[in-house]
Amino acid sequence: MSTAISTEWISVCQDNDLIENTGLCALHDGEQVAIFKISLSENSAYDQDIYAISNYDPIGKANVLSRGLLGNIGDHLVVASPLYKQHFDLITGECLEDSEQNIKTYEVRRFNNEIQLKKTVQ
Amino acid sequence: MSKQRIVVVGNGMVGHRFIENLAESSSADNLDIITFSEEPRLAYDRVQLSAYFSGSTAEDLALTDEGYYRDNGVNFVLNDKVVSINKADKVVITASGREEKYDKLVLATGSYPFVPPIPGKDQDHCLVYRTIEDLEAMTASAKVSKVGVVVGGGLLGLEAANALTNLGLETHIVEFAPRLMAVQLDEGGGTLLRRKIEDLGLTVHTEKNTQEIVAGESCRYRMNFADGSFLETDMVLFSAGIRPQDELAREFDLEIGERGGIVINNQCQTSDENIYAIGECALWDGKIFGLVAPGYTMAKVAVSHITGGSNGSTEEFTGADMSTKLKLLGVDVASVGDAHGNTPGAKSYVYNDEVNEVYKRLIVSEDSSRLLGAVLVGDVEAYGNLLQFKLNDMDLPETPEALIAPALGDVPAMGVDALPDSAQICSCYDVSKGAICSAVQNGCTDVGAIKAETSAANGCGGCAAMVKQVVDSELTNLGVEVCNDICEHFAYSRQELADIIRIKGITTFSKLLSEYGSGLGCEICKPTVGSILASYSNEYILKKEHIGLQDTNDVYLGNMQKDGTYSVVPRVPGGEITPEKLIVLGEVAKEYDLYTKVTGGQRIDLFGAQLHELPEIWRKLIDAGFETGHAYGKSLRTVKSCVGSTWCRFGVQDSVSMAIAIEDRYKGLRSPHKTKMAVSGCTRECAEAQSKDVGIIATENGWNLYVCGNGGMRPRHADLFATDLDDETLIKYVDRFFMFYIRTADRLQRTSVWLENLEGGLDYLKEVIIDDKLGICGELESEMTKVVGTYQCEWKTTIENPEKLKRFSHFINADEPDSALAFVEVRGQRRPATEEEKITAIEIVE
Numbered sequence: 026m027s028t029a030i031s032t033e034w035i036s037v038c039q040d041n042d043l044i045e046n047t048g049l050c051a052l053h054d055g056e057q058v059a060i061f062k063i064s065l066s067e068n069s070a071y072d073q074d075i076y077a078i079s080n081y082d083p084i085g086k087a088n089v090l091s092r093g094l095l096g097n098i099g100d101h102l103v104v105a106s107p108l109y110k111q112h113f114d115l116i117t118g119e120c121l122e123d124s125e126q127n128i129k130t131y132e133v134r135r136f137n138n139e140i141q142l143k144k145t146v147q
Numbered sequence: 148m149s150k151q152r153i154v155v156v157g158n159g160m161v162g163h164r165f166i167e168n169l170a171e172s173s174s175a176d177n178l179d180i181i182t183f184s185e186e187p188r189l190a191y192d193r194v195q196l197s198a199y200f201s202g203s204t205a206e207d208l209a210l211t212d213e214g215y216y217r218d219n220g221v222n223f224v225l226n227d228k229v230v231s232i233n234k235a236d237k238v239v240i241t242a243s244g245r246e247e248k249y250d251k252l253v254l255a256t257g258s259y260p261f262v263p264p265i266p267g268k269d270q271d272h273c274l275v276y277r278t279i280e281d282l283e284a285m286t287a288s289a290k291v292s293k294v295g296v297v298v299g300g301g302l303l304g305l306e307a308a309n310a311l312t313n314l315g316l317e318t319h320i321v322e323f324a325p326r327l328m329a330v331q332l333d334e335g336g337g338t339l340l341r342r343k344i345e346d347l348g349l350t351v352h353t354e355k356n357t358q359e360i361v362a363g364e365s366c367r368y369r370m371n372f373a374d375g376s377f378l379e380t381d382m383v384l385f386s387a388g389i390r391p392q393d394e395l396a397r398e399f400d401l402e403i404g405e406r407g408g409i410v411i412n413n414q415c416q417t418s419d420e421n422i423y424a425i426g427e428c429a430l431w432d433g434k435i436f437g438l439v440a441p442g443y444t445m446a447k448v449a450v451s452h453i454t455g456g457s458n459g460s461t462e463e464f465t466g467a468d469m470s471t472k473l474k475l476l477g478v479d480v481a482s483v484g485d486a487h488g489n490t491p492g493a494k495s496y497v498y499n500d501e502v503n504e505v506y507k508r509l510i511v512s513e514d515s516s517r518l519l520g521a522v523l524v525g526d527v528e529a530y531g532n533l534l535q536f537k538l539n540d541m542d543l544p545e546t547p548e549a550l551i552a553p554a555l556g557d558v559p560a561m562g563v564d565a566l567p568d569s570a571q572i573c574s575c576y577d578v579s580k581g582a583i584c585s586a587v588q589n590g591c592t593d594v595g596a597i598k599a600e601t602s603a604a605n606g607c608g609g610c611a612a613m614v615k616q617v618v619d620s621e622l623t624n625l626g627v628e629v630c631n632d633i634c635e636h637f638a639y640s641r642q643e644l645a646d647i648i649r650i651k652g653i654t655t656f657s658k659l660l661s662e663y664g665s666g667l668g669c670e671i672c673k674p675t676v677g678s679i680l681a682s683y684s685n686e687y688i689l690k691k692e693h694i695g696l697q698d699t700n701d702v703y704l705g706n707m708q709k710d711g712t713y714s715v716v717p718r719v720p721g722g723e724i725t726p727e728k729l730i731v732l733g734e735v736a737k738e739y740d741l742y743t744k745v746t747g748g749q750r751i752d753l754f755g756a757q758l759h760e761l762p763e764i765w766r767k768l769i770d771a772g773f774e775t776g777h778a779y780g781k782s783l784r785t786v787k788s789c790v791g792s793t794w795c796r797f798g799v800q801d802s803v804s805m806a807i808a809i810e811d812r813y814k815g816l817r818s819p820h821k822t823k824m825a826v827s828g829c830t831r832e833c834a835e836a837q838s839k840d841v842g843i844i845a846t847e848n849g850w851n852l853y854v855c856g857n858g859g860m861r862p863r864h865a866d867l868f869a870t871d872l873d874d875e876t877l878i879k880y881v882d883r884f885f886m887f888y889i890r891t892a893d894r895l896q897r898t899s900v901w902l903e904n905l906e907g908g909l910d911y912l913k914e915v916i917i918d919d920k921l922g923i924c925g926e927l928e929s930e931m932t933k934v935v936g937t938y939q940c941e942w943k944t945t946i947e948n949p950e951k952l953k954r955f956s957h958f959i960n961a962d963e964p965d966s967a968l969a970f971v972e973v974r975g976q977r978r979p980a981t982e983e984e985k986i987t988a989i990e991i992v993e
Binding site: 037051052057063064066081094096097098102103107 | 699710
C-alpha cells in the first residue's frame, strides 16, 4: 500500500473568466476558494497576479471574500471583506485587524490559459 | 426637604433659556418649575421672526416643545397671564384665577412694541411686529394692501420692512432721525445702508415726524408729517422701538426705573430679594438691553444665584456688549462698541468704497492702542476679529487700519492664539474659546463636531468662521497635522480628486493612480474614485476598467445582506405603482421565496436573492417595465411623495408628477453619499421633505426648496433655500446643488454634514447656487445635463451582456448554491438562520 503523498493541479476556470482586479469563487475539493487577479504594472512590487484564499469570512461568518475589493495596505496585498471591511492578506491569509482570524491560503497557477488549484492526494 | 418652587412669568426666548439652564443645573432634581405664558405657544425664536415670511412655519421657529418641558418635569401654562403678585405670602394669581406659590419668582415678561401717540394709530391695518400673531395679522392685511409703511428705521424696523417686501408690498420706511439705524451706525454707515436699501426698491424717508394717520385718496390711509409732506399707504407697521413690559412689577410695587424697566442688581434680583427680572423687562444700571444675548446672560446669572452656583461662587451681571452683526434686507451690517466715537479723544480710520458699496470705520483710543468701536456696512468679515479686540481689550497691531483695509496683500490676521481662554466666541450659546479648545482636545476635529459638542455656531452662526479658526489653531497647537488625504494611495482629499478628474478629464482609475497616486489602491480610494468617475463620465460601472472599483453592493448591483445574499429594490418613481406591477413584484417574490418588506422610501425590498438568481429576477422585473432602483449605490435613492392635489383635499400642487419627474431626472446620479428627496403637495408636509437632502414643498405659487436635511443617525431639519419657485427654476437649482455637492463634499459625507462644514454655510450656498457667485453655475448645469443624458438601467445593460452574467453564480466551476445558506421561517416568510440555529439544524439532520 502506497503511503506517498502526491499532488495534482485541478483546473477550476479559464483565465479569461477572471476579470482583473476582481475575484471569483471556485468549489475545490469540497472547499470554497476565493481566487483573485490583480493588475501588475511595469514596476510592480509583486511577481504574481493570481492568488487564492479561503472564501469564508470568519468575522462576517459568510462565504463572501471573493466579492471583496482588492488593494494594498502598506506592504500587504489584501482583499477587504465585503461585509465589514477587515483586510485579509492574499499571500499569507493573515487578518490585519485580528490575528486570531487568519484564514487558509491555496496554491494557484495559470496553466495553458486555465486557472488551477493544487490538490493534495493521499 | 420639599422642593424649591420656581415660578417663571413669561415664556419668551429669555424665559425659556432660564428654564433650560435651570433644568440642566445640578440642582434640577430639587426644583419644582412652572412657567406661564400669555401667548398660545411655547418659546419661539423672535430673532428669526422674519423667516416666517420666507416660508418658515411656527414650528420652524419654535425653540422647544412640550415634550422637552415634560421630560424635564417643567410645568407650563399657556394662554394664561399672571395678573397679581402677593409678595408677603409669595403667591402669584393668573387671569384665570389660578394660584401658585413660589419660593423664587422670575419675571421674564419681555417688552412690547412702542407705538408713538399719533392720532389714528389704532385703526385697522395699523400693526406692530413682535409675535407670530402679529405676523398673521400682517399677512392678512397684506392680502388687501398694496403699499406698506414701516414707522421706524432701526434694526427691528428694517427687519419689518423686509417682511413687508416679502409679502409683496411696495415698502416705505419712515424714520424720525436723520439716518437709518441711528443707534448702531454713524453717518457714513447709515448713508450707505440707505443707498443699498433703496437699490432694492424700498423708499426711505428720514427726518419725518408723523402727525396723524387719516383716510387716504389713492390708498387706505394718508400719513401727514410735521414738515407738511405726506405719504399714502394701505398698511402702517409700527416698529419704533420697544418698552419694557413692567406693568405687573409696577402694579405690585417693585422698584421701576424713571422711564420704565424693573430695576435689578448684579444678581438680577429686583427690589424684592425673592423676585428676579431678566431680559428686556429688566433695567440694569439705568439700561434696558434690547438684544437676546444679554438676556441670556441674565438668565444664566439668575440661575446661578438661585441654585447657589457651582462650587459656591455665583455669577454676576456686569453689563453687556451691544455689538451686533446682521443681514438686513440682504445687506450685511455690523456695529461694535462705541460706533459713534463718543469717547473723549477717540480717533477714526474710515474706508469708504463707493464702487463696491463697502463702508468701514474703526474707532480707536487716543493713543491708537485700543479698539473702541467699529461700523461695517457691505462687508462684515472683520467683525469677529474686531469684536474680540474690543471685548478682550487687546493691543491693536501697529497699523490698525489693516484690520479694515481691503486685502491687497498679506492680511495681518489677529490670530485667535492671542485670545484668552475666557474669550466668548459664540454669544448665542455663550461658548468660550477655552470650551472649544477642550472639545478639540477631546477629539472634535472639525466645525461640525464642535457644533454638536458645544453648540457653538448653532445660533445665529455669525461666529462660524471664528470657531473654525479656533479649531484649526488648537489642532496646530496640539501638533495634529490636519491631513485630508483620502488614504495612503493618494495624497489628496476627495474634493481635490474630484477637481483633478473633472479638470484633467480622467476617465479611469488606473490613469489617475499612475499619474497622481501610488500602490494598488484600496477599499477607500477605489469606490471613491469610482463614484467620481461615474458622476462625471457616467459609464457603465461594471465595465472592465471600472468593475474593480465598485464596493460590495455596486459590484453585484444589489445590497449584500449579512449572509451574502442580496436584496432587490426596483425603482418605483415617486412611490406610484400600478396594481399590475405590484402583482409582478409579488409573483417574483413568491417564486424565489424572497422576504418582502416595504421600505421607508415608498418602494418594495425583496431580500434573500442568491447571486445566480439575480439576473433571472431582474429579467422578469425589466420585462414587466421595472428599472433598477440604485438602492445599492451611493446615488439618488428615492423621491418620496404624498398624493398631492390630484386626490388630496388639501394639496395645492401635483406632488406625485413632480416627484416622478425629478426621480426620472436624477436617477442613477452617483454622489459622495446616497441622496434622498421628497415632494409634498402642501405645507402639511406628508412626504417629510424636510428630512431629505433635497425637499420640495408645494405652495400656492410654486415650490419651496429645502436642502441638506437628514433623518437617520443624526437627524437634521432641512434649511429653506428658496421660495415659490417655478418648475424650471426649481430644477435648475437642484441641478446646481447636486453638482456642487458632488464637486466639493468629502467621501461618504451626507449633504447635512457637508453644509455644516461648508465655510459660509447656507448663505454661501445660496450665493453659489442662486447668485452664481463663483461663476460656475453654467458648468454645474452642463455636468448634470451630461449625467442625465447618459443614464442607463444598469441591470438592463447587464442582462443583455452574457460575459457579465458569468459572474452571477456562486461558483465559477459548479452549478450549485452556497451550501452555508440556511433560513428559518418567521411570520410566514424566511430570514437567515443565526449561527446557533444553523448548528441546531445540523444536529437534527444528523
